[in-house]
Amino acid sequence: MKRRDFFRKGTSAAIAAGTIPMIFTSCASTNDIVYDKPKDKWYHLGTGKSGIPNRKPIANYDVAVIGGGAAGICAAVASARNGSKTVLIQDRPVLGGNASSEMRVHLNGVNNLKGKAERETGIIEEILLHNRFENEQESFPIFDHVMYDFVVREPNLTLMLNTQAVEAVMDGDKIKSALCWQATTEKMYTINASIFIDCSGDGLLAATSGAEYRTGREGKAEFNETYAPDVADGWQMGASLLMSSKDMGRPIKYSPPSYAIKYTHEGAHPRRHFKWFKDGIWWIEVGSDDDIIADFEENRHKLMAYLHGVWDYIKNSGNFPEADNLALDWVGSLPCRRESRRFIGDYIMSEKDMTEHRDFIDAVAFGGWSLDEHNPGGIENISEPPSYFHYHFKSVYQFPFRSLYSKNVSNLMFAGRNVSQTHIALSSSRIMATCALQGQAVGTAATICNKRNILPREVGQNYINELQEQLMRDDAFIPKRPAKDPLDLAKKANEIFGSTTSSGDAKNLINGISRDIDGEINHWQSDGLNAKIQLEWNIPVNVSKVELKCDTNVKRNIMMRKDSKNDKLYGNQVPKEMLKALNIEGRVNGQWKKLGIITDNRTRLIKFNFNTIKTTAIRINMTETYGMKNVKLFEVRCYA
Known part of the structure; x- marks a missing residue:
């Protein structure tokens, strides 16, 4: 064709x-x-x-999630944890998508806010923390297994690897089944589900369902976008191929393979620099102005050829004596895709929604990576800069639920780079941790659909408050949207106080905002350990759950990097601020009763479940962090 x-x-x-x-x-x-x-x-x-x-x-499920990258993992885990029998279908032998050992892209998020971070919490933070505990050596192949462990340990979740959803079987405007080819077993699965979530990036299942989508760049006029081209065109940001090298301690020769394309750097734009080339060069990139999916194998071969050509230039041009002792120790064979299909929802997110920080009544996620328009020609257009501009945000923007479900296929949702947005908006929101927040949102929405026997659009129209409250209870953050859960008994406490206070106020723990943001303090911090927080009710209440959110320093990134940074913005260890050991007590008939103890906490969201007690007070005793002398909390909740 x-x-x-x-x-x-x-x-x-x-x-x-x-x-x-x-x-x-x-x-x-x-x-x-x-x-x-x-x-x-x-x-x-x-x-x-x-x-x-x-x-x-x-096989029959409540929810079928297609694609096992960051967005798909978070969607599937959120769905399973909130009560839906869920299947996660991934076409590769490993999870993680662009962050996997096959591609090794840093799992970036909102870590590009004018030189400061505002890290994502919720399920994606759990994954990154799990990796910090289980993968101190910062190995990408081990990260694959960390993510595998994170998924398969969920009792309500089935994982299918090496499996691609290749066609949707329709019943009117609904997907009835997904036909899924598992290459390793020669099986063609029929997956029946009530709700389908396409987090695969390219969106093959969604495309075969007839879901409306577009590719290419919108012209300025359609959405009044400053950074869009004057006239719409077909260009899509390209895929990159990465590599890494190591110092062998002696000079190492390099001979390029037969298919390498010679690279000279002659006439290259000054911004095509070679800083940090030891860990890969992201601008070894090839885009497309047409069918970027059908061109994938052709582009993959080109990228492998260009990569070896660039490495030959580094090793043998004489311009990089610092590379004499370097040898390639890993070269990617699977390009990291940035863009292809963008499906149409009830709302198309655009540049001005982000740059003007528009408020959405149905906000369920946030972003803040810069608007980052790559040179569409990639390495085949080296006279142009690899990235035309970075519009850096000073604060995070909201992302609406209406952009996360299909306009015309009623039981289909999306998360990731294939959601309803313009090309310019995608240049920011395509970052994996932002996609993960979208994934947690749609996975949670899917469970509301099943519990109430409704479809995604109705969740957005009639149950958006329920969705937002559940997301925030599960430690997702929604900008400018405080939690107001009417079932939270902590908000009804007559008094809340700490044993000591070095900053903040214990009353902040029930204000509904679970981080310090926009210059506002929303925490309580002790003055030393052992520290206590106590809630008092004048009239006894029935309590069986206590949930709190501790400090993991969301102003510092914890994703794994090839260069293993450990500075003001990046940490390569378990956050020292995180609470490690604590216990809780309840006052029953005037006597304190032990309700639970944790000695090796590994998450920001800490939950205690116990048999219901009738109590007039709950006391939280915090005895150890992972390295800080004070303990900081952002939220306490209590439920019957």
């Missing part, structure tokens, strides 16, 4: 021309090409029987 034919022939033709073979016909009367195969003469020596293998399983 010619590249331009993609836009004339539509979705079905695009799929047929892509890298996934059309190995079945789901709704037609013709034979199944893979499984109706009379020439399969399987003779099993153990049983002495012949037959055709039956590899067409059917």
Whole structure:
């Protein structure tokens, strides 16, 4: 198929021309090409029987999440934890998407705010903290296994690796089933679910469902975007291929492979620099003005050729004597995609929504990475800068729920770079930790859909408060939206006080804002350890759950980096501020009763569950952090 034919022939033709073979016909009367195969003469020596293998399983779930990157993991875990039987379908042998060992992109988020961080909390922070405990050596292959552990330990969640959702089976405007090809088992699964969430980036399942989408760059006029081109075009930001090297302690020779494309740097823009080349060069990038998905294999070969050409230049041009002892120790073979399909929701997020910090009544996530428009031609246009501009935000922006579900497929949601947004908006929100926040939002929304037997649009119209409150209870942060859960008994306490205070106020723990932000203090901090917080009720209340949010220093990033930074903005260890050991007590009939103890806490959100007591006071005793002399809290909640 010619590249331009993609836009004339539509979705079905695009799929047929892509890298996934059309190995079945789901709704037609013709034979199944893979499984109706009379020439399969399987003779099993153990049983002495012949037959055709039956590899067409059917599985039923409440929620099916497609794509196991940061967005998909957070969507699936949120769905499972909130009560939906969930399946996570990932087309690779590892989880993590661009952050996996296959691609090794730093899991960035809002760490680009005018030189300060405002890190994401919730499920994505749990993953990064889990990695800090289990992967002190900062190995990307071990990070794969950390993420695997994080997913498979959830009792309500099924993981399917090496599996791609290749076609949606429709029932009116709903997806009834996803047909999923598992390459390692030769199985074609039929996955039935009430709600589907496409976090795969490219969005093949969503495209086959008929969900509306667009590709390319909007012109300035459509959304009044300052940074958009004057006229709409088809350009999409390219994919990059990364590598890393190590110092061998002696001179190491390098000879490029046969397919390398020679690189000279002649006429290159000054901003195409070689700083930090030891850990990869992100501008080894190739984009497309047409069908970037169908061009993937061609671009992959180009990127491998360009990468080795650039490394040959570094090693053999004589301009980099500091590279004499360096040898490649890892080279990516799977390019890291930035952009392809963007599906259309009830709202299309645009540049001005971000730069003007517009408030959304249905805000469920936030972002703040700079608007970052890459050179569409990538390394094939070296006379231009690799990135045209960075519009740096001073504070975070909101992201609305209406951009996270399909306009025309009623039980389909999205999270990640394929959500409803313009090309310029994507240049900021495509960052993985921002995508993860969207994932937690839609995974949580999916459970509301199932509990109430409704569809995503109705969640946004009638149950957005319920969604926002659950997200914040689960430690997601929504800018300018304090938590107001009417079931939280802590807010009804007649008194709350600390044993000592060095900063903040104990009353901040029930103000609904779970971090210090925009210059406002929302914490209580002790003066030393052992420290206590106590809540008092004049009339006894029934309590069975106590939840608190401790300090993990969200002003400092904890994602894994190849250069293992440990400075004001980046930390490569477990945050010293985090609470490690604590216990809680309840006052029953005038006597203090032990309710729970934790000696090795590993999360910001700390939960105690116990048999219901009728109490007039709850006391939290905090005895140890991971290194700080004071303990800081941001929230306390109590529930019956």
